[in-house]
Amino acid sequence: MGVGRFVYTPILPVMVSALGLSKSAAGLIASSNYAGYLLGALIAVTPVIKGSRRGWFLGALALSAATTGLMAVSESLAAFLVLRFIGGVASAFVLVYSSALVLDRLARAGRAGLAAVHFAGVGLGIAGSAALMAVMVAKGADWRALWWASAAVTVVALAAVAVLIPAQRAVPSAPVKRDGGRNPGLAILIAAYGLYGFGYVITATFIVAIVRAAPDIAPLEPAIWLVVGLAAAPSIAIWSMVARRIGDLAAFAAACLIEALAVIVSVTVLTPPAILLAAILFGGTFMGIVALGISAGRRLSSGDAERMLALMTAAFGLGQIVGPAFAGVLFDATGSFLIPSAAASAALVVAGAMAYAIKKL
Template structure:
């Protein structure tokens, strides 16, 4: 007898919690903890960029492994295993002190977050589509914002109580672990036997992918500088420093409605036009964050949170539409490009800061990358049906 199907909203909520743990906390909590950690350990921005880059390298490895057909066992088992690994590596950061140890842990955490994103998206979106409730995908992707909000609240509260950065990592790992049983209940087994997707032979891919894939890589390099160093940018600005406890929470709040908003924009303007417009909006936010205007980082946080998950989703939807015969390969290539951009971005930003003493140069370079990505995608015209 087949397992009963969960209610669509409960299923979407399970996916939301999974992404909150692995992405909102496991992947992005580094940003609010970084300033205190760097100060305590004497880390330069270049070293901080290397640690961040290790996390994104792990994400690349995890996404590539998860997109193959070689993994044995059910996808749900890999999802729950990824969640456990994400919680464990987050908590273990409290025990590390060297760049090498932190890089290893962040690499493992990045790999875990990729597994969770791939398998949570596959399981939840597939079942929502079967139930005729695909619109609830916005609930799933809101999990990133929920996790950012939760981790921001934990970090800022512990900082206000004078708890150090090690306690912040440990607390975020504990919060993540406490959520995992709820995911296990809300995303039940479904009688599947294999972890990976279809082994359908590759079909001809649309040549427009040659523009979309590099644009996606430029987006990865463009968003990640602010996403990694936003709190450090605020701390380094005398005018904006009072906003430090709140600015990362603003990013999380802006993420929550963003998928729904940009889906509506895409329905009106077309998928490619929406992608290009979102890149331009994000570029404005990245640039504003380093203008010296006291509210610049807050506006930048709103524009970053309001776009980066939406651009991610729009890009993957576009890739799938352009390679309908073998979408898994197209998504893998998009992930490779995106991850390369994410790896290069924080390393470049950290080195540029160490050379110039400011995030202005790397942030403006990131904004330029986003503008170039918008230009490439704008050339694609109206999309195929999404």
């Protein structure tokens, strides 16, 4: 996930320089990936998909590797859009089926608390791929080589998980409890989750490009995405502890406010200490908010977990799709990410306020 879904962020500035891509085109490519992720996530939680979870997981990981590598083959915007869309579908299947396999087996082993280790993989993937990209760029690698290397990393992951997650006899899942009731708190949370999708994704897509364009912080370009990934790795465990103390909704609200600060600082205080702090705060919250949102959604969903997951995924996905394209168009019009980042920061503040307001219902 850290490679297939997020490696576009450190490769983007190199592609823009080499191919002369506009920021609106770069944002559109990112939005295409998120549109594929939305479709894949919605399909993956429906009864349409039959067969082995492990088979779908390994197949999706192979497709992720293929679409990542093929990004190096063409210079066509249309090809980039198609490949990143298919890669987004594959990324969604990877997340859904890896989580289903790992979390089910942890539960049967009585080790559910290790779920945070599983989700830390996204942050470690971001950090590892960022370090690889930084080394390759320093050695003069072009954008094509960066995509090929990213694909190679995914192939290694495919081989590893094929060994680490052996085939097992399917275990029937418990029937889903449905009560047909409507919870106004859940509806508000879904809307807040959609705003979060919009609020985080602009920085997640363009933070490396922002750093490259600012002379005072440009030397930090190789490190900034690495810092985000390292901060993301332990974030779910940390926010889970916070949630146990103050509740998942209050923790969701707090994390949104911290991330709003990170987003606005990343475009207004362009000094090395400030951008590093922004990267730490951003990385330390964006995965945690996902976990907190799903945890709160489960609690508010009256047992209808599949429907809740589908609705939250749809809202989050729509926010992700709009964000990069919106930011790219505004950058081309104004020459700055200030306005889109300010809008993203405001969306995060509103999302946090909405989540906190649910506590009073």
